[in-house]
Amino acid sequence: MSAAMDTESTYSGYSHYSGHSKKAHRQGRDRHKSPRSKDGSRSEKSVTIQAPPAEPLLGNDASRVEEGQDDNWGETTTAITGTSEHSISQEDIARISKDLEDSVGLDCKRYLGLTVAAVLGLLVFLTPIAFILLPQILWRDDLEPCGTVCEGLFISVAFKLLILLIGTWALFFRQPKADIPRVFVFRALLLVLIFLFVFSYWLFYGVRILDLKDTNYQGIVQYAVSLVDALLFIHYLAIVLLELRQLQPMFTVKVVRSTDGESRYYSLGHLSIQRAALVVLENYYKDFTVYNPAVLTASKSRAAKHMAGLKVYNVDGPGNNASGQSRAMIAAAARRRDSSHNELYYEEADHERRVRKRRARLVVAVEEAFTHIKRLQAEEQQKAPGEMMDPREAAQAIFPSMARALQKYLRTTRQQQYHSMESILQHLSFCITNNMTPKAFLERYLNPGPTLQYDRDRWFSKQWTLISEEAVTSGLQDGIVFVLKCLDFSLVVNVKKIPFIKLSEEFIDPKSHKFVLRLQSETSV
Amino acid sequence: PAITMLSYFIFSFQQRIEIHKLRQGDNLILGFSIGGGIDQDPTQNPFSEDKTDKGIYVTRVTEGGPAEVAGLQIGDKIMQVNGWDMTMVTHDQARKRLTKRNEEVVRLLVTRQSLQKAVQQSMMS
Numbered sequence: 035m036s037a038a039m040d041t042e043s044t045y046s047g048y049s050h051y052s053g054h055s056k057k058a059h060r061q062g063r064d065r066h067k068s069p070r071s072k073d074g075s076r077s078e079k080s081v082t083i084q085a086p087p088a089e090p091l092l093g094n095d096a097s098r099v100e101e102g103q104d105d106n107w108g109e110t111t112t113a114i115t116g117t118s119e120h121s122i123s124q125e126d127i128a129r130i131s132k133d134l135e136d137s138v139g140l141d142c143k144r145y146l147g148l149t150v151a152a153v154l155g156l157l158v159f160l161t162p163i164a165f166i167l168l169p170q171i172l173w174r175d176d177l178e179p180c181g182t183v184c185e186g187l188f189i190s191v192a193f194k195l196l197i198l199l200i201g202t203w204a205l206f207f208r209q210p211k212a213d214i215p216r217v218f219v220f221r222a223l224l225l226v227l228i229f230l231f232v233f234s235y236w237l238f239y240g241v242r243i244l245d246l247k248d249t250n251y252q253g254i255v256q257y258a259v260s261l262v263d264a265l266l267f268i269h270y271l272a273i274v275l276l277e278l279r280q281l282q283p284m285f286t287v288k289v290v291r292s293t294d295g296e297s298r299y300y301s302l303g304h305l306s307i308q309r310a311a312l313v314v315l316e317n318y319y320k321d322f323t324v325y326n327p328a329v330l331t332a333s334k335s336r337a338a339k340h341m342a343g344l345k346v347y348n349v350d351g352p353g354n355n356a357s358g359q360s361r362a363m364i365a366a367a368a369r370r371r372d373s374s375h376n377e378l379y380y381e382e383a384d385h386e387r388r389v390r391k392r393r394a395r396l397v398v399a400v401e402e403a404f405t406h407i408k409r410l411q412a413e414e415q416q417k418a419p420g421e422m423m424d425p426r427e428a429a430q431a432i433f434p435s436m437a438r439a440l441q442k443y444l445r446t447t448r449q450q451q452y453h454s455m456e457s458i459l460q461h462l463s464f465c466i467t468n469n470m471t472p473k474a475f476l477e478r479y480l481n482p483g484p485t486l487q488y489d490r491d492r493w494f495s496k497q498w499t500l501i502s503e504e505a506v507t508s509g510l511q512d513g514i515v516f517v518l519k520c521l522d523f524s525l526v527v528n529v530k531k532i533p534f535i536k537l538s539e540e541f542i543d544p545k546s547h548k549f550v551l552r553l554q555s556e557t558s559v
Numbered sequence: 560p561a562i563t564m565l566s567y568f569i570f571s572f573q574q575r576i577e578i579h580k581l582r583q584g585d586n587l588i589l590g591f592s593i594g595g596g597i598d599q600d601p602t603q604n605p606f607s608e609d610k611t612d613k614g615i616y617v618t619r620v621t622e623g624g625p626a627e628v629a630g631l632q633i634g635d636k637i638m639q640v641n642g643w644d645m646t647m648v649t650h651d652q653a654r655k656r657l658t659k660r661n662e663e664v665v666r667l668l669v670t671r672q673s674l675q676k677a678v679q680q681s682m683m684s
Contacts, residue, residue: 552600558592559657
């Protein structure tokens with residue numbers, strides 16, 4: 035049975051002490067190690083888009099991104115690869131820096147967008163200060179004296195700029211956690227709006243004030259104050275558009291994993307499809323149990339056996355009627371009275387029993403092992419009879435007594451490749467340190483947990499592709515279906531609108547709760 | 560056949576039963592039990608076809624008693640007693656009307672489901 039199970043990297047984790055050999059096994063799987071991977075510290079998910087070929091922008095990238103996938107995908111791809119949330123316009127950047135990105139790689143595009151936004155932000159921030167200072171520098175002598183009113187306005191400008199700075203820092207200066215295919219529409223709109231706004235202010239300033247050398251300093255300062263006020267309002271608009279609008283739940287999405295049908299429901303607000311995909315993926319890592327290909331071999335072998343027993347002979351002469359042949363095979367397979375359902379039933383019952391037996395042995399072994407450890411209190415530590423051990427040594431001491439039972443259990447539930455001996459020892463010392471009971475220690479091994487719990491090498495799912503019939507920057511609508519595909523499986527996402535709820539009220543007077551006895555008496559006459 | 564059908568029609572699903580009360584000590588008994596009434600719960604009546612029917616039904620017939628001798632059957636709905644209507648009375652009123660001390664004979668008008676069904680079937684055939 036182990037030969038059938040271990041189709042992937044086959045090692046029982048107990049024979050490896052270093053992580054080095056683990057990496058060697060993983061080489062074969064990581065066909066998608068793009069240049070992005072040198073940023074190993076960030077947990078990035080690159081999401082590339084595959085949409086109907088409406089705007090073929092960057093044909094070059096298609097070949098690079100699509101390596102390792104089917105040939106068909108290359109034809110229908112309009113591969114826009116990772117831009118960051120701060121890029122202004124995908125088209126502009128593409129046309130300006132096409133060679134740049136080809137040679138330097140995908141990271142640079144994100145940093146380019148980031149720097150442009152940062153420069154714009156700095157410019158916008160310094161504009162009111164410039165408005166106030168330029169007249170002082172250029173024509174100080176002609177200015178009308180402006181006493182306390184101006185000083186009051188200076189203070190208000192200073193504080194408003196400080197508030198703006200803090201607000202922008204809180205809202206925008208966040209580490210981007212994902213690469214998404216298309217630019218965020220709202221962010222782009224806001225950046226354009228800010229740019230136009232500040233540009234028009236500078237235009238007015240340049241034409242009316244600098245050229246004419248206006249001497250009404252108070253007016254100039256008030257002009258600068260109005261700019262800062264307007265910037266604060268744009269910041270408010272940014273909060274509403276980017277943060278608040280998404281919060282109220284409008285849609286329920288159902289996410290189904292294609293390999294084993296595990297499904298979850300999430301509530302989302304008004305998001306674009308790409309952002310909804312991001313939310314789904316973030317929740318995928320913590321909610322779905324880890325993808326285990328070893329569990330699927332049984333159903334695959336069953337499926338193979340179904341059609342294996344039939345052969346089609348063409349008696350009527352030449353002529354390749356392929357569809358007729360396959361239809362005949364399907365009909366014959368359906369009519370054939372096979373007992374595969376029987377097999378499945380007994381196999382599953384048998385497996386269930388075996389798992390429970392092994393689990394019972396494991397629980398007993400672990401409980402017994404934990405009784406050998408006793409935590410020393412502080413005063414006992416001075417007068418300890420035997421040698422004292424730190425958690426790691428204690429773990430190593432009791433591990434051998436439970437190792438066999440644990441290994442057998444992991445093999446039966448086909449989880450053995452997810453846990454190496456080193457990781458088990460670490461977890462054991464962690465549990466001992468934190469006074470956990472045997473059951474708490476076993477919680478991690480008895481049932482498969484979410485993907486985040488395991489080593490990153492085991493994830494099988496790091497690079498995702500968003501497949502959608504609608505444009506990915508369009509908002510969610512009722513009935514939209516999109517697919518998040520990674521190498522081994524895909525997540526099918528179905529969007530449903532939360533129904534409009536008509537809630538009416540009914541008042542019940544507490545005194546109106548009255549009751550009668552309902553009898554059926556029988557009288558003899 | 561037409562005349563038999565007509566005769567069934569005239570008596571219109573109902574049957575008249577005359578019970579002679581039996582004297583037992585100080586009491587006059589009829590030998591059956593009643594259930595139902597407008598103050599009772601009609602849904603608990605096992606004999607009624609329509610569970611909102613609050614009429615008086617015969618729930619038990621003692622063996623060998625005057626009611627059985629007269630032909631009263633369990634499940635009969637009593638429509639009239641000596642001319643008094645019994646379809647809209649309380650349980651206690653029904654009991655009183657049946658157990659008047661100065662009456663020795665009571666004439667009941669009852670309707671029976673089996674009778675209804677038999678007539679309906681013969682009408683349809």
